[in-house]
Amino acid sequence: MTFDPKKYRADFPILKRLVRGKPLAYLDNAATTQKPRQVIKALVDFYEQNNANVHRGVHTLSEESTNMAELTRTKLAAFVGAPNPKTLIFTRNATESLNLIAHAWARKFLKAGDTILSTEMEHHSNIVPWQLLAAERGIQLEFVPVELDGTLDLAKVKAALAKGPKLFTFTALSNAIGTVNPVLELIKLGKAAGAVVSVDACQWAPHKPMDLKTWGADFVSFSAHKMLGPTGVGVLWGREDLLEAMDPFLGGGDMISRVTLEKSTWNELPYKFEAGTPNFADQVAFGPALDYLTAVGLENISKHENALADKTRAILEAEGMTVLGPKDPATRSGVVSFNVPGLHPHDVGTAFDLEGVAVRVGHHCCQPLMHLLQCGGTARASFYLYNDQSDVDAFERALKRTLEFFKIKPKAGVR
Amino acid sequence: MEGDAELQDLYREVLLDYFRSSTRKGKLDPADLRAHGINPVCGDELEITAELKDGKVSKLRYAGHGCVISQASAAMMAEALEGTDVAKAKSLVAAFKKLMLENGAVKDLPAELEQLASLEGVRKFPLRVKCATLGWNTVMQGFEAKKS
Numbered sequence: 001m002t003f004d005p006k007k008y009r010a011d012f013p014i015l016k017r018l019v020r021g022k023p024l025a026y027l028d029n030a031a032t033t034q035k036p037r038q039v040i041k042a043l044v045d046f047y048e049q050n051n052a053n054v055h056r057g058v059h060t061l062s063e064e065s066t067n068m069a070e071l072t073r074t075k076l077a078a079f080v081g082a083p084n085p086k087t088l089i090f091t092r093n094a095t096e097s098l099n100l101i102a103h104a105w106a107r108k109f110l111k112a113g114d115t116i117l118s119t120e121m122e123h124h125s126n127i128v129p130w131q132l133l134a135a136e137r138g139i140q141l142e143f144v145p146v147e148l149d150g151t152l153d154l155a156k157v158k159a160a161l162a163k164g165p166k167l168f169t170f171t172a173l174s175n176a177i178g179t180v181n182p183v184l185e186l187i188k189l190g191k192a193a194g195a196v197v198s199v200d201a202c203q204w205a206p207h208k209p210m211d212l213k214t215w216g217a218d219f220v221s222f223s224a225h226k227m228l229g230p231t232g233v234g235v236l237w238g239r240e241d242l243l244e245a246m247d248p249f250l251g252g253g254d255m256i257s258r259v260t261l262e263k264s265t266w267n268e269l270p271y272k273f274e275a276g277t278p279n280f281a282d283q284v285a286f287g288p289a290l291d292y293l294t295a296v297g298l299e300n301i302s303k304h305e306n307a308l309a310d311k312t313r314a315i316l317e318a319e320g321m322t323v324l325g326p327k328d329p330a331t332r333s334g335v336v337s338f339n340v341p342g343l344h345p346h347d348v349g350t351a352f353d354l355e356g357v358a359v360r361v362g363h364h365c366c367q368p369l370m371h372l373l374q375c376g377g378t379a380r381a382s383f384y385l386y387n388d389q390s391d392v393d394a395f396e397r398a399l400k401r402t403l404e405f406f407k408i409k410p411k412a413g414v415r
Numbered sequence: 416m417e418g419d420a421e422l423q424d425l426y427r428e429v430l431l432d433y434f435r436s437s438t439r440k441g442k443l444d445p446a447d448l449r450a451h452g453i454n455p456v457c458g459d460e461l462e463i464t465a466e467l468k469d470g471k472v473s474k475l476r477y478a479g480h481g482c483v484i485s486q487a488s489a490a491m492m493a494e495a496l497e498g499t500d501v502a503k504a505k506s507l508v509a510a511f512k513k514l515m516l517e518n519g520a521v522k523d524l525p526a527e528l529e530q531l532a533s534l535e536g537v538r539k540f541p542l543r544v545k546c547a548t549l550g551w552n553t554v555m556q557g558f559e560a561k562k563s
Binding site: 020344345346362363405 | 481
């Protein structure tokens with residue numbers, strides 16, 4: 001199958017709309033992706049044909065609903081190379097997945113004085129749960145520093161791991177500046193140092209193939225809405241023996257085996273961690289998203305968006321803009337984070353919006369990283385499979401108009 | 416260009432002038448009023464310091480980093496509040512917030528806030544209204560803290 005963004009664009013109804021009178025150039029894919037009609041249709045069809053609560057009752061709809069929701073888990077296991085579908089837990093989002101590790105694993109197995117190691121590149125969702133736990137339990141938090149080019153220095157990772165942290169939790173790919181981390185190497189180093197290794201794969205899973213068996217990590221978190229799927233479905237994959245040893249996260253229906261007023265016993269995996277009525281309709285609609293990505297091919301997607309991102313970087317650099325993140329193409333992704341000298345990212349975002357170009361502006365939920373890179377925030381363009389040259393052209397028009405309007409001469413700032 | 420007209424409507428020349436102006440930029444030390452405001456959406460921070468004499472805001476300064484809207488709004492606020500008595504200053508804050516948050520009419524703005532009419536265009540960008548009100552909310556926090 002040849003890679004054809006034109007054909008894919010036709011599958012995404014939202015890409016036909018106008019924004020402030022201009023065709024939409026959607027370049028905010030790292031925040032959430034748009035949904036193909038296959039996913040939207042699956043959701044509508046489900047509500048119109050099959051809807052009933054899962055894992056309860058013996059009637060036809062309940063059985064259909066249960067089977068359809070579980071089919072997504074099976075597809076997902078194949079998609080990420082999970083050894084067993086029951087090791088994939090559905091949460092609300094990746095933030096909840098990371099909090100689940102903090103509550104159900106770290107609270108049980110870490111004690112005062114233990115160290116959790118992370119990096120300065122993390123999203124707030126991979127910082128704050130650990131800070132809450134650290135404050136509650138007297139656990140130490142350490143962060144591997146980020147280099148000025150937005151990469152991690154493996155020597156510094158090794159040095160930090162040599163101090164014996166019990167948990168090493170890091171992002172596979174930076175949402176803010178697009179750095180692709182050497183995931184396999186980092187997992188290997190973490191495991192060799194005896195740490196439990198947790199990978200935030202939110203920005204990796206939609207763009208790059210992963211095989212959890214080869215990765216050899218202990219926990220991996222990501223989210224359906226960043227990979228063509230509906231909102232409200234996060235994923236936590238965990239090593240089976242760890243998940244078995246953990247206590248439940250939330251208590252309630254679905255997660256129990258037997259309840260008496262004195263005591264309850266837990267349901268088997270994955271239901272032990274899926275208390276209450278799950279978001280089964282969206283889980284069902286996540287299935288066609290995985291089919292879509294499989295048909296297009298993650299390697300093709302990655303190649304395509306990197307090419308668009310490189311063109312965008314070249315435009316920015318030719319205009320004398322500040323482009324953040326790694327210089328080495330091997331460690332770059334489809335995320336382009338930049339600043340217009342002398343102009344706040346918010347003003348850049350509004351000016352771009354008037355040209356129909358949707359970019360994200362601000363700190364990208366990475367304030368420590370922004371502080372480190374000495375900027376309060378950036379503007380970020382992030383590409384996906386349905387973006388094409390027309391989006392890069394719209395970006396260029398928006399940039400040139402912004403510079404003209406605010407009378408910005410490269411490196412001179414606002415006059 | 417039609418898009419330029421929209422940009423001009425939002426970023427009126429007077430706003431850009433205030434954004435570039437440094438007349439009331441900075442910090443007072445010592446200060447009778449000191450307040451720190453954060454816009455959690457973008458992480459922008461603003462510090463307002465003021466000197467209060469005989470029930471009047473005799474001097475007001477703003478410091479921090481922000482977008483054209485938040486900085487220009489803070490600059491215009493500093494100009495408008497300086498020299499007014501505290502009770503009047505509070506009523507001006509309320510009048511400005513009414514313009515931004517309740518779609519108040521420009522013609523109802525008190526004379527002291529004449530320049531603030533230039534922020535009218537921001538209301539078409541609801542996500543940016545918080546930028547415009549950051550300085551005003553911050554100074555109100557300062558007044559509240561003084562009271563208690």
